[in-house]
Amino acid sequence: DAGVTQSPTHLIKTRGQHVTLRCSPISGHKSVSWYQQVLGQGPQFIFQYYEKEERGRGNFPDRFSARQFPNYSSELNVNALLLGDSALYLCASSLAIWGFNQPQHFGDGTRLSIL
Amino acid sequence: DAKTTQPNSMESNEEEPVHLPCNHSTISGTDYIHWYRQLPSQGPEYVIHGLTSNVNNRMASLAIAEDRKSSTLILHRATLRDAAVYYCILRDGRTGNQFYFGTGTSLTVIP
Numbered sequence: 001d002a003g004v005t006q007s008p009t010h011l012i013k014t015r016g017q018h019v020t021l022r023c024s025p026i027s028g029h030k031s032v033s034w035y036q037q038v039l040g041q042g043p044q045f046i047f048q049y050y051e052k053e054e055r056g057r058g059n060f061p062d063r064f065s066a067r068q069f070p071n072y073s074s075e076l077n078v079n080a081l082l083l084g085d086s087a088l089y090l091c092a093s094s095l096a097i098w099g100f101n102q103p104q105h106f107g108d109g110t111r112l113s114i115l
Numbered sequence: 116d117a118k119t120t121q122p123n124s125m126e127s128n129e130e131e132p133v134h135l136p137c138n139h140s141t142i143s144g145t146d147y148i149h150w151y152r153q154l155p156s157q158g159p160e161y162v163i164h165g166l167t168s169n170v171n172n173r174m175a176s177l178a179i180a181e182d183r184k185s186s187t188l189i190l191h192r193a194t195l196r197d198a199a200v201y202y203c204i205l206r207d208g209r210t211g212n213q214f215y216f217g218t219g220t221s222l223t224v225i226p
Contacts, residue, residue: 041218042200042202042216042217042219044216045214045216090158092159092214103149103161106158106159106160108156108158
């Protein structure tokens with residue numbers, strides 16, 4: 001079975017531009033979460049979606065937004081890019097948000113570089 | 116959000132056991148303790164999780180202190196493939212499946 005897939009794998013943008021990152025969860029998984037990982041640090045939680053609704057939001061500015069589609073895939077959008085947005089963006093999926101015995105399955109991320 | 120504290124780095128010889136500590140003194144009664152690891156150029160990978168009792172699986176063992184303020188991930192025989200950053204995470208039992216990572220422990224395995 002395919003794992004969590006993210007596209008693109010690498011992306012270069014300039015300050016002020018907009019970017020859309022995509023994520024396909026494991027088949028059957030209904031929850032998708034997004035994380036930002038700056039070099040040398042652990043991943044930081046951005047959003048969680050379940051059944052197309054936002055169920056959690058981390059401490060990120062409104063320039064960051066996301067959505068989940070009927071097929072449970074998800075997009076992360078970042079507007080007005082800043083140099084500090086350069087990071088690895090990780091997507092994780094799980095069966096549901098309830099139930100404490102469900103691990104999250106991570107993709108290998110999109111490496112975003114801002115020039 | 117409850118925080119975890121881990122050593123920045125540890126070393127182990129190949130084929131020897133490794134004990135990776137984690138302190139979480141502000142853990143709440145409904146927080147589960149999860150461990151993930153991240154190999155270079157990959158996303159984090161689930162290792163093990165537990166609530167109160169010690170846990171074993173094919174990858175590792177998790178030992179949880181009686182007061183739950185600390186835990187230890189045990190790799191029984193370290194291999195070169197175990198070289199990774201190991202994250203100890205408290206899963207917020209009130210808000211669902213969100214994870215809050217710290218900076219983790221970078222494990223070096225010496226051949």
